[in-house]
Amino acid sequence: MNNKELLARRNKALPQGAATALPVFVEKAVGSEIWDVEGTHYVDFASGIAVNNTGNLHPKVVDAIEKQLKQYAHIGFPVLSCEPYVRLCERLNDLAPIKDAKSTLFTTGAEATENAVKVARYYTSRQGIITFTGSFHGRTQLALAMTGKVQPLRTGVTPSQAGVYQVPFPIPHHGTSESDSLRALDHLFRATIAPDQVAAIVIEPVQGEGGFYQASPVFMRELREICTRHSICLIVDEVQSGFGRTGKFFAVEHSGVQPDLIAIGKAMGGGLPLSGLIGRSDVIDAPPPGFLGGTFAGNPLACAAANAVLDIIEEERLLDRAEQVGKRISAFLHDLKGTPGVLPLGDIRGLGAMVAFEIVAQLGTHTPDAEATKRVAARAKELGLLLLPCGYYGNTIRISAALNISDDVLETGLSRLASALKA
Known part of the structure; x- marks a missing residue:
């Protein structure tokens, strides 16, 4: 053919x-x-x-998948636990720029970003979510509402999720300074939704689909201060920028900012579908049992691959x-x-x-x-x-x-x- x-x-x-x-x-x-x-x-x-x-088919990733496949391929983590899942979360907790972190796993990046919002809303007892123009957080309904780019992702689809607001992402050479973005956020707080009704501000430290535009360390620190002042969760979407892509394990590390929640995915599974959510213990631990998970979330084969990926990043x-x-x-x-x-x-x-x-x-x-x-x-x-x-x-x-x-x-x-x- x-x-x-x-x-x-x-x-x-x-x-x-x-x-x-x-x-x-x-x-x-x-x-x-x-x-x-x-x-x-x-x-x-x-x-x-x-x-x-x-890379594709790294020998250590292939070997890890083969070894896991000879033991078991799927158990359904909501039913039975498995050590590769736990080991991966332990390692993510150690790597994350969050003190006292805990992690959980999913299958897709959209699941990670949507569950980050779900956790933030539960923890704060608020509904408002603020994202940025040019952002991409996934193709499912809430993730799509958070996404700040119409063509082709939202063409002909009116976002139907209440409580999601957007402010301009700073791109100085296209006419939007960091001061403009922060001013727009202040206007949003004054005219549309009060800060005490906002559960989270969600940002990609480096936008993916939006064009690899970077949020500067100064801008990230400003957002952290605003979130801390108003008890808002700061969520960073590292689905595309994580796992070493930017020269640090997480892109947010370039700013020295400690977020409340980090959504991860894409590169973590070494080619197998896997995503995750890392969070400050008191935030991510707030929801009750059964609140997080999924049938294929943290599949053993994908977890084995991800543990191999972490080894490769360190060893090489x-x-x-x-x-x-x-x-x-x-x-x-x-x-x-x-x-x-x-x-x-x-x-x-x-x-x-x-x-x-x-x-x-x-x-x-x-x-x-x-x-x-x-x-x-x-x-x-x-x-x-x-x-x-x-x-x-x-x-x-x-x-x-x-x-x-x-x-x-x-x-x-x-x-x-x-x-x-x-x-």
């Missing part, structure tokens, strides 16, 4: 809402390289949407490697910017190996060019490079290479990126 034949079968069997960015069917994936059913080679700068931080010093990879990508982009024959690049930003750049209408401006961005991603695919466009303005290319990508594969990917960016 070739890609065209498989695509015809796919289109017949699946609804158009279940979209796939590229018409490519995978035959094999190892590390940071992928081969499709026609034998075409790709360098993977998408990592399964920032899931494969330790992937936090340091994330910094090295990010610096190389950023330096390459800065060298490319303004080069004759290259599309005009705008803002280039990165925290560790969470790097992004904007494509603009004219060099020296910040006017978004979303159509050119789509063309670059399509051209990159033709050249054997997997890229994901994103961003509040649709003009951002995000690079989420595996943290353990080899230098040779990284350079091959960057070379193909340079070719894709030719005007």
